[in-house]
Amino acid sequence: MATNDDIRDFLTSRRGRITPDRAGLPAYGGNRRVSGLRREEVALLAGISVEYYTRLERGHVGTVSESVLEGLVRALQLDEDEAAHLADLLRTAGPGRPQRRRTTPRKVRPGVQLVLDSFTGPALVRNEHFDLLALNALGRALYAPVVDFAPKRPNTARFIFLSPEAPRFFLDWDRIADECVAALRAEAGRDPYDKDLSDLIGELSTRSETFRTRWAVHNVHTHRAGSKRFHHPEVGDLELSYESLRLVADEGQTMSIYTAEPGSPSARALDLLGSWAATPAAAKVE
Secondary structure (H helix, E strand, O other), rough: OOOOHHHHHHHHEEEEEOOOHHHHOOOOOOOOOOOOHHHHHHHHOOOOOHOOOOOOOOOOOOOOOHHHHHHHHHHHHOOOOHHHHHHHHHHHOOOOOOOOOOOOOOOOHHHHHHHHHHHHOEEEEEOOOOEEEEOOHHHHHOHHHHHHOOOOOEHHHHHHHHHOOHHHEOOOHHHHHHHHHHHHHHHHHOOOOHHHHHHHHOOOOOOOOHHHHHOOOOOOOOOOOEEEEEHHHHHHHEEEEEEEOOOOOOOOOEEEEEEEEEEOOOHHHHHHHHHHHOOOOOOOOO
């Protein structure tokens, strides 16, 4: 179940980043103890009482109406991912929510593997924990450093924070690390009963100070599309666009497809990578 600390820390971190000026409020006096909004200012902007907002921030949730949630989203200027995260936290902390333990998907259907293999560019399927469940041949070649770091159970999050090769492989490592933690934080809000996820977060928190620092910021983010820059040990630098699609028939699984700008150096590097990867090794991660 979402803890009182999760709700408190998320709400205080969001109000702490908004100044009265940004919120359109007058900043009375020059001796404010906080740089962000006070509780009473959030309550005013959200259209609720100070007492009620204080209870919410302390995790005493009860049943929260849609109008209250919308008021908090507006007052704290939350983006789409942050609004969904707050809704998840309030939902799981509300009354009458039975605890449940989800099984994290570890296999992909044969039909999904066929789809992966039909793409000419790199393609992969992962779960919410960043376990790489399946890849096509070019996807495995692209992500070879990640797979080789833990062949039995390759996991991009572990590679990012525990492998010394990660900053060399991901050229924008800081951004990739931020996005990874923010995605894990969002997933923890969606399903706080996921033991595998809790174990992963505990492991990374114990073994990586950089992960702990980012986790404490309470940022949330959902991967949908964008670009990534890689330095591959065999073919050098690549800049690839990606699209991430949730597999509706397979809860918790996301397919990512990578493409290069036609005629670009990255496209030529992908062609070279395809030649290097032309082996009979199975693409699927067992």
